[in-house]
Amino acid sequence: MKQSSRNREESTEVQDALKSCLPSFSNVAIFSAVVNILALTGSIYMLQVYDRVLSSRSIPTLIGLSLITLAAYALSGGLDMLRGKMLARIGARFDEILAPRVFDLVATMPLKGAKQAESMQPIRDVDTIRGFLSGLGPTALFDMPFMPIFLIGCFMIHPWVGIMSTIGGVCIVFLTIYTDSKSKEPSYQVTKSGAERQALAETSRRNAEAIRALGMLSFLGKRYDEVHVRHVNDGLASSESSAGISAFAKVFRMVLQSGVLGLGALLVIEGQMSGGLMIAGSILMSRALAPIEIAVAHWKGFTASRQAYRRLQHIMSIVPAQGQRMPLPAPKQAVSVEEVYVSAPGAQFPIVQAASLRLQAGQGLGLIGPSASGKSTLARALVGVWPSMRGEIRLDGAALDQWEPDALGRHIGYLPQDVELFEGTVAENISRFQPNAKPEDVIAAAKTAGAHDLILNLPDGYDTKIGESGASLSGGQRQRVALARALYGNPFLVVLDEPNASLDGAGDEALNQAILAVRQRGGIVVVITHRPAALGQVDQVAIMEEGRIKAMGPRDEVLQGVMKRNTTPAPQQAPTVRVQPAQAQAGNLREVG
CATH class of the missing domain: 3.40.50.300 (P-loop containing nucleotide triphosphate hydrolases)
Known part of the structure; x- marks a missing residue:
């Protein structure tokens, strides 16, 4: 029970590393809120141009609106750039926190019976999570909470525009969930075969003299080729599992955007909205569904990061960090x-x-x-x-x-x-x-x-x-x-x-x-x-x-x-005694998906 409790405590190390980055995540969330509010600029500008400038034919009004819009776009772009840099630093901070622990795992796991590929996996897992945190994937997660604001704006323009946007968003969400279920296993397999290929290449590099002198190059070359082909095939399977769905989601969103324009044109003809509202509704719907499209486009990285997170949690639970011990005097007896x-x-x-x-x-x-x-x-x-x-x-x-x-x-x-x-x-x-x-x-x-x-x-x-x-x-x-x-x-x-x-x-x-x-x-x-x-x-x-x-x-x-x-x-051979370890290594350091 004591060991089990300790393992549960140690299994939160990756989570604790992420929690230590919460202040930075909070700042990113604030920046995301401002960026999403400024994303309304395009819709408001189009609404004002169609419904005010064109009707009044006022050039000063057009220039004033354009300058305000330009300033809003510049501010949005600057904040988005800063948000990207902040995410990159969050990834670096996460890596910095876990780097000593990961090195401890790499140096300790071979003593627990782990293979070379398994021993090096924690480094690759931290790199995977850091790469995802530093990329565009997290921006979709920060932008999704603001989707209801844009959908409400669509409903305010016209109920039918809001209904079409909501249905389109639900369809893309289901596509995202389907993408996850289809890509989970292929993503795990490509990571596993990649680790095996890297381990074989490293072993061959370290033993290059023996391989050349003993004529083992051809044999090991065939073995490497088998592992490499399997890795390439796993990569193809992983890409194909989500490529078709991602393409369909992109086309579906384009069709949906055009459909909103068509619906808006019908409503304009019937006198239920103005031309400015038609354009504004199309822009709002596009902005509402953009986080989902980004999430689908980066779902492969998200899936890989989630698997890396689970592997790190699992490995750290069965190879816990050494706690502080009372310093002992130097042995002399x-x-x-x-x-x-x-x-x-x-x-x-x-x-x-x-x-x-x-x-x-x-x-x-x-x-x-x-x-x-x-x-x-x-x-x-x-x-x-x-x-x-x-x-x-x-x-x-x-x-x-x-x-x-x-x-x-x-x-x-x-x-x-x-x-x-x-x-x-x-x-x-x-x-x-x-x-x-x-x-x-x-x-x-x-x-x-x-x-x-x-x-x-x-x-x-x-x-x-x-x-x-x-x-x-x-x-x-x-x-x-x-x-x-x-x-x-x-x-x-x-x-x-x-x-x-x-x-x-x-x-x-x-x-x-x-x-x-x-x-x-x-x-x-x-x-x-x-x-x-x-x-x-x-x-x-x-x-x-x-x-x-x-x-x-x-x-x-x-x-x-x-x-x-x-x-x-x-003398007669003494019988071999089988003794169970005092504390078995749960899972034998195998990877988890």
Whole structure:
């Protein structure tokens, strides 16, 4: 119940962002009221010309009326321009409010099991809503409340003119509703296929070297072509679903306007109205139905924005923002893992089962075992990347979820198995892009990682631009820079996943010295490796098999036990336990229409 209540609260974030723009919307409404009042200028001018100027043949009267009308049109145009600029700023304000939250979603959703297309969807959704708010679509919504004024004017000119205008407006409204029902599903499909195409293109771009070297270009090209054709077809279906209706609505309005003129001519012939009233009635009816026509013309954008709004609400409800937490003191004593079960994001079967261990300050743990035994999964859980399904991981007695994510990150150093660097300088990557990073701290981390001399040999030293994903560096250089990043700020817990995979002998020695330096300053190091060279400076070793910690103890004793066990038959495979997550991710981050 508590979680459900929290989700309902979080699901109003987009609505709250719109509410924060209410003062600006109020100003737009005021401007719209004046613009709509000034829209009566044409009808009044035509009425005066036909019924006063032509009958009196007064040129001064015509000039005076024309100047007043010109001034009214200029004022209307200026206010309409300002209204458009205000709407553009409302869209920008909406984007500004949600941008930090959306980035948090993009960075968090992959950890919840979302696909790449789903992870990037919040950015596209905010862009869609901002684009609609900044366009002409909202002007129709602000103009619609003034439709009754123009319809009343039509009835004042003549009841039959008012009746024809009202019937025409009702018909166009029904056309609008029909447009919505026909375009809803095609609009959803074109958004979905567009996201899939973008994800495939981005994946191909990031893996261009492997695609070219392994001869995968043709295969992936066919796959992209299939997705692209589906997206184009979805776009055609979306356009065709509303294009015919929009064209019919436009033609219907033209026919209706001409019909009012014909009706007015009949009434003039019968002496029930003047020629000026006939023209004024046609203009009033056209103005009364203009908001509906604008709404129909921009209905595609409105439908897309409504779907984007619902998707954002849905995603924000199942990936709620992290609330403020009490600041905790820096950990200095121990790391404990208490009967922890961990699964991959979105999965229900645990990879790590009933893992327990405890490390005191100054200790180093080597985590070894066969491939797919759960070592990297446990590493991700230790640093808080993957939450545990059951059990707790604690720093000095505090569970990881009691820390603010960024605050926790300052006490953790992590070198993932797949090294990822960011576009920028070497110094920026080592300092984790902290704006106020001290040069001496960056250099100290590099020296501890044994990367200082390596960095100095780069073209611009610490100011060398490394490109996206560190493309300008070799694999070993990337790993050394990433190790320096893990050691930056002297974190209490340092987790290194296959840190020597790309290192040579000198790199192995530098790694061991870095592990020793962390232990000597009272930190804790967890090293995951398949190479014994990385175990030279750890004092504890744990063996993982089939997701469980089979043995843990002093390094030499455990390694001797491994050597003895290799001469005996392997133990019977332990059964896999299925554990349900403590809090299931509702909907698995799927899109909603």
